Amino acid sequence: MDNYVAVNKANWDSRVPHHIGQYQFDEFRANKDFLSDVVRFDLPRLGEIVGLDVVHLQCHLGTDTLSLARLGAASTTGLDFSPPALAAARDLALECGASINYVESELYDAVAVLGAAQFDLVYTGIGALCWLPDIRRWAQVIADLLRPGGRLFLREGHPVLWSLGDPREDGLLTITYPYFETEGIHFSESQSYVSHDEPLASPDNISFNHGLGQIVSALLAAGMQISALEEHDSAPYNALGDYVSEIGGGEFRLREDPLRLPMTYTLQATKS
Numbered sequence: 505m506d507n508y509v510a511v512n513k514a515n516w517d518s519r520v521p522h523h524i525g526q527y528q529f530d531e532f533r534a535n536k537d538f539l540s541d542v543v544r545f546d547l548p549r550l551g552e553i554v555g556l557d558v559v560h561l562q563c564h565l566g567t568d569t570l571s572l573a574r575l576g577a578a579s580t581t582g583l584d585f586s587p588p589a590l591a592a593a594r595d596l597a598l599e600c601g602a603s604i605n606y607v608e609s610e611l612y613d614a615v616a617v618l619g620a621a622q623f624d625l626v627y628t629g630i631g632a633l634c635w636l637p638d639i640r641r642w643a644q645v646i647a648d649l650l651r652p653g654g655r656l657f658l659r660e661g662h663p664v665l666w667s668l669g670d671p672r673e674d675g676l677l678t679i680t681y682p683y684f685e686t687e688g689i690h691f692s693e694s695q696s697y698v699s700h701d702e703p704l705a706s707p708d709n710i711s712f713n714h715g716l717g718q719i720v721s722a723l724l725a726a727g728m729q730i731s732a733l734e735e736h737d738s739a740p741y742n743a744l745g746d747y748v749s750e751i752g753g754g755e756f757r758l759r760e761d762p763l764r765l766p767m768t769y770t771l772q773a774t775k776s
């Protein structure tokens with residue numbers, strides 16, 4: 505899977521035109537206090553970010569990045585490897601009068617591009633880690649970007665959710681894909697996670713799962729102290745078709761007996 509960056513970059517570039525229009529840009533333009541559903545969910549856990557230098561890794565169209573800027577960050581940086589995603593994010597920030605530094609980079613090059621120990625808060629997740637093959641290398645990037653005492657805020661898809669296969673005809677959800685880190689799985693999917701008519705021009709993608717213990721251990725090995733780990737029964741996108749229903753705030757969870765399945769988790773860690 506050595507070509508995962510090129511394959512995934514083409515895939516993400518091809519999703520952008522379908523995603524613009526589904527990320528509440530109009531609400532951001534119309535209301536200077538509007539925040540993304542994702543960041544609104546995080547608010548009770550995020551704490552004060554006024555005055556912090558914040559970097560949002562794998563920022564996509566920048567709606568969460570803009571939300572963090574609106575919460576009073578001293579500086580806000582968004583990093584992603586997709587030029588069309590960054591172009592849309594820059595346009596939105598400009599229209600909203602927000603000063604955000606958007607940087608094009610592959611995740612593992614982030615320290616070379618942004619510099620070491622430049623940030624108080626690294627914010628990332630909601631479909632970020634699954635595109636990265638090596639969780640220990642990711643954790644080292646997080647530690648290197650942070651100043652001493654700086655914090656990681658990660659809300660991410662749960663590795664149990666990401667190990668489920670497509671729902672079967674008999675209605676059962678089954679563990680189909682690896683829970684633990686492997687060399688990656690090649691998918692070809694014509695649809696993204698938002699609804700759109702035209703199929704994706706670049707449907708191929710390569711994704712990677714990482715067990716929760718592997719993520720925690722990688723952060724500890726990189727010198728981070730875990731300060732919070734909370735599992736949630738909902739996710740901010742429809743990950744399971746008819747099995748889930750929307751419960752408000754853009755969150756989806758299992759229609760029946762939702763406490764069976766962890767769908768996301770929030771992990772916070774501090775650089776000692």
Ligand SMILES: C[S@@+](CC[C@H](N)C(=O)[O-])C[C@H]1O[C@@H](n2cnc3c(N)ncnc32)[C@H](O)[C@@H]1O
Nearest residue numbers: 516562563564584585586610611629630631635
């Ligand atoms: C699901 S999106 C993240 C969503 C984001 N939390 C949001 O909704 O605003 C995943 C993002 O990761 C980016 N990405 C994937 N692999 C990457 C890599 N190796 N380096 C940098 N960015 C990457 C994609 O371009 C995409 O914008």
